[in-house]
Amino acid sequence: MTTPDERLGQVTELPEGVRLQFRRSWPDPIDDVWAALTEPDRMVRWIGTYAGERRPGGAGTFTMTHEETPVGEPMRIVECAAPRRLVVDWQTEEGWRVELDLTAEDGQTVLLFTQLFAPGTQVTDYVLGWHWYLDKLDAEVGGRPAPGDWDDFLATTGRAYGRTPSGG
Structure with missing residues (x-):
């Protein structure tokens, strides 16, 4: 299992942009972690919902339901090689791409x-x-308690990233 220090995101400045990476680990089988990342009944418990085609090239709407104001956003599945790799593009102004390996x-x-x-x-x-x-x-994967609400999380974790609950 990932230790508290290992849970921190790593930010790297590259010529092509700013790369954010997180590394997390569990003693659970890869198929179980994949299921938590992709199966609707498990996704909704930790991040949200996806309504659309579930295949490479498939498009749909992704809603992060744990946000203060959930908004559905267009998403496209770029790559899906179960149970090893999922790459998705949020088709928004920022043009986010997230890779999960x-x-x-x-x-x-x-x-x-x-x-x-x-x-x-x-x-x-x-x-x-x-x-x-x-x-x-x-x-969701480890059956442990979820983090508290955003304000509690920010109070305990924000300092590791130079952020305090008051925004400093």
Whole structure:
């Protein structure tokens, strides 16, 4: 299982943009982690819903239902190689691409979450948001308690990213 320090997102400035990566691991089988990432009844418990075609090239609407004001956004499945790799594009102004890669390492299932932002993007809020959602995924996969509400999460985790509950 991932330790608290290992749970932090890693931000790297690259010529093509700002890369955010998280690495999480569980003793659970890769198929179980994949199911938590992709099956509707499990996805809704940690992140939201997807209504649309579930295949490479498929398009639909993704709604992050745990947001203060959930909004459905167009999404396209770029790659899907179950149970190892899922790449999706949010078809919004920012043009987000998220890559989810699962591997088996030393009896653990390891998730590598990667998102590349445009050069110069201030990513702290995105890092915190994804950290919170990945903690919710950890609770879904491992059967542990989910992180508290956003304010509680920010109070306990925000400092690791230079953010305090008052926004400082």
